[in-house]
Amino acid sequence: MAGTIAVIPGDGIGPEVIESARTVLDALDRRYGLDLAYETFDWSCRRYTETGAMMPADGLETLARFDAILLGAVGWPGVPDHVSLWGLLIPIRRVFRQFVNLRPIRVFDGVGSPLRTAGPGAVDLVVVRENVEGEYSEIGGRLNRGFPDEFAVQESVFTRAGVSRIADYAFELARGRRGYVTSATKSNGIVHTLPFWDEIVAERAERFPDVRWDQEHIDALAAKFVLQPERFDVVVASNLFGDILSDLAAAVAGSIGIAPSANIDPTGTHPSMFEPVHGSAPDIAGRGLANPVGALWSCVLMLERLGHEKVAAELMTAITTTLRSPETRTPDVGGSADTADVTAAVAALVAG
Amino acid sequence: MAGTIAVIPGDGIGPEVIESARTVLDALDRRYGLDLAYETFDWSCRRYTETGAMMPADGLETLARFDAILLGAVGWPGVPDHVSLWGLLIPIRRVFRQFVNLRPIRVFDGVGSPLRTAGPGAVDLVVVRENVEGEYSEIGGRLNRGFPDEFAVQESVFTRAGVSRIADYAFELARGRRGYVTSATKSNGIVHTLPFWDEIVAERAERFPDVRWDQEHIDALAAKFVLQPERFDVVVASNLFGDILSDLAAAVAGSIGIAPSANIDPTGTHPSMFEPVHGSAPDIAGRGLANPVGALWSCVLMLERLGHEKVAAELMTAITTTLRSPETRTPDVGGSADTADVTAAVAALVAG
Ligand SMILES: CC(C)[C@H](C(=O)O)[C@@H](O)C(=O)O
Ligand SMILES: CC(C)[C@H](C(=O)O)[C@@H](O)C(=O)O
Numbered sequence: 001m002a003g004t005i006a007v008i009p010g011d012g013i014g015p016e017v018i019e020s021a022r023t024v025l026d027a028l029d030r031r032y033g034l035d036l037a038y039e040t041f042d043w044s045c046r047r048y049t050e051t052g053a054m055m056p057a058d059g060l061e062t063l064a065r066f067d068a069i070l071l072g073a074v075g076w077p078g079v080p081d082h083v084s085l086w087g088l089l090i091p092i093r094r095v096f097r098q099f100v101n102l103r104p105i106r107v108f109d110g111v112g113s114p115l116r117t118a119g120p121g122a123v124d125l126v127v128v129r130e131n132v133e134g135e136y137s138e139i140g141g142r143l144n145r146g147f148p149d150e151f152a153v154q155e156s157v158f159t160r161a162g163v164s165r166i167a168d169y170a171f172e173l174a175r176g177r178r179g180y181v182t183s184a185t186k187s188n189g190i191v192h193t194l195p196f197w198d199e200i201v202a203e204r205a206e207r208f209p210d211v212r213w214d215q216e217h218i219d220a221l222a223a224k225f226v227l228q229p230e231r232f233d234v235v236v237a238s239n240l241f242g243d244i245l246s247d248l249a250a251a252v253a254g255s256i257g258i259a260p261s262a263n264i265d266p267t268g269t270h271p272s273m274f275e276p277v278h279g280s281a282p283d284i285a286g287r288g289l290a291n292p293v294g295a296l297w298s299c300v301l302m303l304e305r306l307g308h309e310k311v312a313a314e315l316m317t318a319i320t321t322t323l324r325s326p327e328t329r330t331p332d333v334g335g336s337a338d339t340a341d342v343t344a345a346v347a348a349l350v351a352g
Numbered sequence: 353m354a355g356t357i358a359v360i361p362g363d364g365i366g367p368e369v370i371e372s373a374r375t376v377l378d379a380l381d382r383r384y385g386l387d388l389a390y391e392t393f394d395w396s397c398r399r400y401t402e403t404g405a406m407m408p409a410d411g412l413e414t415l416a417r418f419d420a421i422l423l424g425a426v427g428w429p430g431v432p433d434h435v436s437l438w439g440l441l442i443p444i445r446r447v448f449r450q451f452v453n454l455r456p457i458r459v460f461d462g463v464g465s466p467l468r469t470a471g472p473g474a475v476d477l478v479v480v481r482e483n484v485e486g487e488y489s490e491i492g493g494r495l496n497r498g499f500p501d502e503f504a505v506q507e508s509v510f511t512r513a514g515v516s517r518i519a520d521y522a523f524e525l526a527r528g529r530r531g532y533v534t535s536a537t538k539s540n541g542i543v544h545t546l547p548f549w550d551e552i553v554a555e556r557a558e559r560f561p562d563v564r565w566d567q568e569h570i571d572a573l574a575a576k577f578v579l580q581p582e583r584f585d586v587v588v589a590s591n592l593f594g595d596i597l598s599d600l601a602a603a604v605a606g607s608i609g610i611a612p613s614a615n616i617d618p619t620g621t622h623p624s625m626f627e628p629v630h631g632s633a634p635d636i637a638g639r640g641l642a643n644p645v646g647a648l649w650s651c652v653l654m655l656e657r658l659g660h661e662k663v664a665a666e667l668m669t670a671i672t673t674t675l676r677s678p679e680t681r682t683p684d685v686g687g688s689a690d691t692a693d694v695t696a697a698v699a700a701l702v703a704g
Pocket of ligand 1: 188189219437595
């Protein structure tokens with residue numbers, strides 16, 4: 001079961017955490033003979049500054065030949081978001097129909113949650129975020145630019161196909177977990193798209209009679225993520241709501257630095273992309289302070305997706321173990337280690 | 353400085369917390385001679401069930417004659433949101449051009465924040481929510497209903513006038529506080545309306561050179577509300593983002609039960625409306641368990657708006673004092689009191 005992986009380290013701490021990921025993946029490969037092959041691409045804001053484009057014109061065609069994409073982080077001060085994100089990250093998600101953005105969150109032993117009541121193991125949830133439609137649409141614009149009566153409009157678009165498949169994914173996933181799905185909505189205020197979302201989620205739920213489910217308005221749900229995070233198992237949400245909830249849940253679990261994500265095309269037609277939730281963090285870039293756990297946990301998700309479930313579990317255990325001790329945790333989670341220390345500790349554990 | 357107040361107790365715990373508010377307002381009136389006059393309206397889901405409408409056809413004309421509106425809560429199981437909310441609450445906000453939704457949040461002595469680090473006084477912020485446009489628009493609909501290619505669209509609408517006035521309100525408010533405004537955005541993902549929001553906020557900021565300001569994407573901002581809530585002073589946000597952030601902040605402060613809100617028309621052309629953030633809470637309705645603090649704090653905002661600043665401050669002190677002791681706090685904030693106990697304690701304090 002070989003696998004080819006396109007690696008895009010990107011900007012800021014991206015290359016630092018990707019180096020960590022590569023070191024650990026190599027250790028796993030030596031031990032388990034995963035036979036993974038890598039090609040690295042310098043697509044980034046740096047490349048944009050030098051050449052005028054985040055990636056070459058045939059970038060997506062190039063990526064399409066790989067089994068998976070591993071991304072560090074993109075974004076740099078001075079490069080506008082519509083360049084760095086809409087010139088790389090978002091086209092990858094959309095063109096490769098990665099309609100699931102999977103974001104697991106846990107409170108680990110050693111990583112204190114900022115919540116008094118959330119001890120280790122107390123929070124263990126997955127946000128299943130719709131990743132290709134919804135509120136992030138390119139449809140919209142402005143009228144009367146610069147005049148007092150100027151206005152901007154933006155269309156949210158929800159399709160029956162899009163909502164059905166993300167709901168199905170969430171219900172399926174819950175079957176292998178605690179069997180409980182919460183659907184994020186705001187159909188009391190947003191009266192066209194979200195009642196439609198609610199209706200379709202309810203319809204799909206009927207196919208999963210063994211899964212318990214309910215829905216919550218996003219305002220109340222955000223509050224419950226703080227007041228009773230242990231309640232949740234799988235949370236299915238639109239593009240925007242999933243974005244908000246997953247960052248919020250990562251904070252509740254103690255650090256954005258440990259949160260992973262997988263952008264998945266469940267049909268397997270296109271490569272899926274794995275990236276830590278944290279960004280390029282210009283403030284700490286180049287200082288060896290980056291927490292590599294977000295990237296390493298993203299590798300767990302990648303290994304699972306490539307069919308290496310056992311190796312993935314091994315890596316997850318190693319991550320959990322290193323988080324327990326301050327000597328093998330970075331400062332953002334109350335430790336004294338640098339990126340290299342954490343990497344060495346995880347690599348040593350998985351080397352057996 | 354007399355004042356006429358339209359009182360709409362509404363559903364569930366609405367009438368219970370409004371009774372508390374009236375008792376306390378009467379005590380204040382006896383002491384300070386506020387000369388307030390009330391008229392109570394039975395507009396509610398109960399009324400809808402009996403008559404087919406939440407309020408009479410001339411309901412808004414009736415309300416227009418008052419100086420302020422005090423609302424408990426509306427909503428009841430079985431009555432759809434488009435009836436209970438869009439038949440009462442939302443028309444009041446919109447027709448009376450209450451474009452500011454003001455939501456102060458504090459961690460009080462006695463009310464434990466669920467956050468380990470947030471001691472009393474640590475969090476003291478105000479969410480200034482845009483209240484009449486943005487993501488809650490009625491523009492949109494569905495195509496191909498019931499067919500596989502069905503989809504729904506919904507238009508967000510942001511106007512230059514609308515964004516300018518809410519930004520101005522936030523900057524003004526910050527002047528009387530710690531002089532710091534945070535603007536909630538998501539212009540990296542929502543590429544038409546929110547870059548427009550950012551641009552206008554930046555333009556208006558220039559008129560307030562004495563106020564420090566920055567902007568944060570809503571995902572990162574939600575995380576920071578949990579990780580560093582003490583950082584924030586005034587947070588200005590669109591209709592949807594303000595809704596989410598204010599519930600989240602209330603949870604961070606320990607309970608939705610204490611959070612107040614004011615729906616304000618700053619021009620004074622129309623009456624403003626004051627309502628606790630909590631809903632009708634059918635699960636605890638009629639059991640005397642409702643926390644009246646959300647309603648009482650809303651009365652503080654109402655008294656300020658009616659020009660009774662000193663009396664408002666007096667009431668706020670009384671609320672703060674009663675929250676300190678478990679005997680005069682409700683169970684949702686770790687106390688043993690019922691609604692009537694809290695009411696009696698606050699009323700006794702303000703009676704002097
Ligand atoms: C009930 C609902 C439409 C309302 C809103 O989102 O405006 C409520 O959540 C609020 O915050 O007052
Ligand atoms: C950078 C931004 C457009 C992106 C998103 O909102 O999708 C990021 O926040 C994420 O969650 O991956």
